[in-house]
Amino acid sequence: MNSITSVGEKIKSIRRQNKMTQIEFAQSLEISQATLSEIESGKTKPSFDVLVLLADKYMVDMNWLIINRKVELHFGLQEDELKLLQNYRNLQDIAQEELLDYSMLKLQRYQRNK
Structure with missing residues (x-):
């Protein structure tokens, strides 16, 4: 099982789990597709407002999202x-x-x- 560490990787994983394109996901977060692409690739960090919106819309724990350490994405699943x-x-x-x-x-x- 892969460990995901960066915020960008975590956001990309959330988008993929929800079967959304970058354009769809970016629209749901009220940002541009280009900005989302930069966040997912690690070139830039998301704003606090984007993180809050993401955590709320996709029911993601903020601590997991922002803490940069190896944490399994699928807690407790074999x-x-x-x-x-x-x-x-x-x-x-x-x-x-x-x-x-x-x-x-x-x-x-x-x-x-x-």
């Missing part, structure tokens, strides 16, 4: 759990619903057979 989450996020909506239904059936069977 590698298999992370793979499942990544696969789920890459599915279309209907396939996500089918996967959730399937997982509920598997859980019910497991609980019955306990």
Whole structure:
């Protein structure tokens, strides 16, 4: 599992997790795409106002966002759990619903057979 340390890397990761382009994400943060690109690449730092807006809109912990140390992005997830989450996020909506239904059936069977 990769550790993400810089604010720019963390912001880029948040954008990718939300399946947004730089333009879409920049608009949501009320900044230009060029500014976002510079932030993600580490050429510039985001303003405090941008950090607050990002933390609020995307429910990100400000401490995690601004502290420059190695912190795992996916707190407490084991590698298999992370793979499942990544696969789920890459599915279309209907396939996500089918996967959730399937997982509920598997859980019910497991609980019955306990």
